[in-house]
Amino acid sequence: MSTGLDPITLEVIRNALPAVANEMAADLQRTSYNMMIYEIRDFCTALLAPDGRLVSQNVGGVSHFIADLGVIIEDGVAQHGLDGFKPGDVMITNHQRVAGQHLNNVVIYTPYFFEGELVCFPMVRAHWIDVSGVSTGYGGGARVADPWQEGLQLDQLKIYQAGELDTVLHKVLSDNIRYPEASLGDMRSQIAACKLAARRLDELYGKYGVATMTAAVEHIFDETEVKCRNWVEKLPDGVYEAESFLDDDGAGSGEIIPIHAKVTVNGRDMEIDLSGCSDERKAAINSRTYAGTRVAYKALTAPMEPVNEGSFRGLDVVIPEGNLMMARYPAPMSGWSLPIPCVVDTILAALSPAIPDQIPAAHQGIMGGGLAFFGTDPETGEPFVLQTSEGAGWGGRPFEDGESATKTVCQGDVRNGSMEGIELKTPVLFEERALRPDSAGAGRFRGGFGSIIKFRNLAEGRWNLAGSLRTECPPWGLWGGKPGQTAGKYLRLPGENEFKPVEVSRHLVQADSEALVLTSGGGGWGDPLERDPAMVRWDVIEELVSADNARGDYGVVLVGEESEVDEDATQALRAEMRAERGDSITPTIPIRSNLAAE
Secondary structure (H helix, E strand, O other), X not given: OOOOOOHHHHHHHHXXXXXXXXXXXXXXXXXXXOHHHHOOOOEEXXXXXXOXXXXXXXXXXXXXXXXXXXXXXXXXXXXXOHHHOOOOOEEEEOOOOOOEOOOOEEEEEOOEEEOOEEEEEEEEEEEOOOOOOOOOOOOOHHHOOOHHHHOOOOOOEEEEEOOEEOHHHHHHHHHHOOXXXXXXXXXXXXXXXXXXXXXXXXXXXHHHHHHHHHHHHHHHHHHHXXXXXXXXXXXXXXXXXXXXXXXXXXXXXXXXXXXXXXXXXXXXXXXXXXXXXXXXXXOOOOOEOOHHHHHHHHHHHOOOOOOOHHHHOOEEEEOOOOEOOEOOOOOOOOOOOOOHHHHHHHHHHHHOOOOOOOOOOOOOOOOOOEEEEEEEOOOOOOEEEEEEEOOEOOOOOOOOOOOOOEOOOOOOOOOOOOHHHHHHHOOEEEEEEEEOOOOOOOOOEOOOOOEEEEEEEOOOEEEEEOOOOOOOOOOOOEOOOOOOOOOEEEEEOOOOOOXXXXXXXXXXXXXXXXXXXXXXXXXXXXXXXXXXXXXXXXXXXXXOOOHHHHHHHHOOOEEOOOOXXXXXXXXXXXXXXXXXXXXXXXXOOOOOOOOOOO
């Protein structure tokens, strides 16, 4: 009572803090310059305490950013000291030694003072279109040799000091970015979002005071932690493990890259250990993040609850220094996000024996579908950049089919670029964007379908078509479900008859070249021979499943022009298929178990 915190006040503050982050996101989206922010939504907005604890984050913010905001504040305070921040300061940073990501993910944050006391840091992380080097679009992919080649490294710098623009730093940025209007325009949008947060915080702190606000935040953290621990407590105690892999590191090493997760449940505590993952690589698929573990834990324990520091108090994470997921600077990190969805899927797969009625089959498993095309428009003489990130299939679930053409679990509300917007702003023609037939893994509940995206570039330019590193380890099925089809990226140059698979960055092509992107289908859940034949028939009618696969995967016999189900023939075929396989359903995930030997 001494803090003035009563149940009604607590609920107002509980809802107000996420609302501030959500309003920051809306402001950023309305005022930003590049499609990666205003349309694709590759950003997050947040409020953080002076010690780096996460107070709130916007709903739909990029999921794999949740682990890498607090460390930014901790590092900033370590460099500048709490007394080194003044009203009107604006910090800019993207350095990989702290939160290892590609350098396009630029963080802007500001100190918020109430009555002279530093109480909060509003923060925005957003994907800039370019930060020099090979960063244009999505960066240089896995073949980037080091951070200096990738782009500008900004290490806890003040772009504004006490409200005054650092004109030297601003000129350095402007002179070294290919699209300064877009990138620096996005910076101003990030600053505006932080200033909006300061106005809303003035209202909250002015109404309730620092003591009440602090007590409410601590209470919210405690309650969130209890909710998460209560869910973990329902799991059987034990040690659960699963292993998957990437085919290659993206730089042509030809080596399998193991992804291993060990989950230990002990009462209300959970530990996720990624020590068995590959060591850091010379290729740029390294990252320095707890994102994979935190995304999995949040999805399991409280997927619909607002996220804050309490969401992860019940989780211990073990990732040794020098691991693929905890790489040491200056290990290259341009393709940092590629393995993270695979890590999440592997953690969930490890727990599938403990909670089989809650764990889905694997989704696309890699941050795929991203592509960029850039150059100079010959008609206008202006530079252009096409960026989009296409969706793929999610795994079948214990109660329904997987979603189709949807972004990964690590991407929040990230969307693909609209065809109309891309064609309006770049010399590119969409020839096809559709669901990919027969890409979904068969199951009692099938996986979601991947996508087919085909472009024709109408002007000379450079394609970034990289990131297809899961062709030998497809999105696996669970409990008898079959794997989904894997992804691929292809080019066909003028005069060529066929598309050829590629893994390229900044690849120069002439006008009238075509790019083809195929994204993965999700794995199936459960025995395909138990799927309702009427659902199989509907997929065939919709031209999403071929009649041959309806028969070969599901044992469903269709006859006539209307593709009617022949019930007797279907029952007989399914009985024959069960007899041939011995009705043996393997409950484990069908991924390699002999990685060490290979």
